[in-house]
Amino acid sequence: xxxxxxxxxxxxxxxxxxxxxxxxxxxxxxxxxxxxxxxxxxxxxxxxxxxxxxxxxxxxxxxxxxxxxxxxxxxxxxxxxxxxxxxxxxxxxxxxxxxxxxxxxxxxxxxxxxxxxxxxxxxxxxxxxxxxxxxxxxxxxxxxxxxxxxxxxxxxxxxxxxxxxxxxxxxxxxxxxxxxxxxxxxxxxxxxxxxxxxxxxxxxxxxxxxxxxxxxxxxxxxxxxxxxxxxxxxxxxxxxxxxxxxxxxxxxxxxxxxxxxxxxxxxxxxxxxxx
Numbered sequence: 359x360x361x362x363x364x365x366x367x368x369x370x371x372x373x374x375x376x377x378x379x380x381x382x383x384x385x386x387x388x389x390x391x392x393x394x395x396x397x398x399x400x401x402x403x404x405x406x407x408x409x410x411x412x413x414x415x416x417x418x419x420x421x422x423x424x425x426x427x428x429x430x431x432x433x434x435x436x437x438x439x440x441x442x443x444x445x446x447x448x449x450x451x452x453x454x455x456x457x458x459x460x461x462x463x464x465x466x467x468x469x470x471x472x473x474x475x476x477x478x479x480x481x482x483x484x485x486x487x488x489x490x491x492x493x494x495x496x497x498x499x500x501x502x503x504x505x506x507x508x509x510x511x512x513x514x515x516x517x518x519x520x521x522x523x524x525x526x527x528x529x530x531x532x533x534x535x536x537x538x539x540x541x542x543x544x545x546x547x548x549x550x551x552x553x554x555x556x557x558x559x560x561x562x563x564x565x566x567x568x569x570x571x572x573x574x575x576x577x578x579x580x581x582x583x584x585x586x587x588x589x590x591x592x593x594x595x596x597x598x599x600x601x602x603x604x605x606x607x608x609x610x611x612x613x614x615x616x617x618x619x620x621x622x623x624x625x626x627x628x629x630x631x632x633x
Contacts, residue, residue: 393629394558394629395624395625398547398550398551400542400545400547400549400622404532404538406532406617407499407534408496408499408531408532408533409499411511411514411518412526413491413526415523416524417429417487417489418488420485420486421486425486425487425488429490432523436522437449439520443517446498447494447495447497448495451490452490453490454488455488455490456487457488458485492523494514499530499614507614511528515528530615531617535619542575542619542620542621546621547623550625551627563631565630567627568625571624571625571626572624573623
């Protein structure tokens with residue numbers, strides 16, 4: 359066979375092989391892709407580092423000037439007694455509320471001037487009341503033993519009572535909530551990836567990049583003691599004088615225990631090569 363014909367046949371055979379390979383490649387099904395959505399939950403445990411003792415100072419008299427003087431004297435004496443304690447205390451003052459005490463049907467009723475002033479022929483003013491809510495914070499309790507914390511709280515409570523303050527409750531809190539929540543979110547995302555990887559392996563697929571993340575954590579972070587996470591409802595400068603004056607015992611005592619901060623997320627991952 360002449361050399362020229364041999365070269366021509368070889369070239370034709372190569373073209374035929376390339377064409378067949380290209381056709382086979384085009385007809386082969388492409389690798390499947392999609393996404394997988396999973397939920398992840400993460401938790402962080404943090405020890406309370408602050409004990410909050412919520413109290414109220416009052417001063418009452420028939421004349422407003424005398425009521426104010428009594429209130430200021432009580433306040434000065436109470437702060438002096440608290441600051442003499444051998445603890446690291448921070449006292450948050452909310453500002454005084456001014457009210458009028460009224461005689462109504464043989465009983466006492468207290469009316470807030472900056473809320474609602476009750477006017478009725480059966481009522482008669484019997485004097486005035488100055489009241490101020492104070493939050494006494496015992497800090498650094500995370501480095502103390504539980505017995506030491508409780509002993510310190512009891513000492514503050516007794517001192518507040520001796521100073522003529524009304525105590526409405528004690529709560530144990532943490533100042534590290536933001537960093538604890540961030541750690542919980544990171545743990546939640548990692549838990550979501552692990553779950554997605556397991557499900558993808560069962561489907562003979564691979565987990566790809568993150569497509570989207572949605573934070574599904576409730577607004578109030580759950581903990582072992584729900585009271586520790588309740589948003590303050592008394593950030594205003596006034597209080598209900600009737601409830602305050604009728605208070606007979608301390609309530610709302612929260613437990614000195616670790617706070618569990620939880621976070622939950624929904625994550626969309628790319629899914630590659632599934633069957």
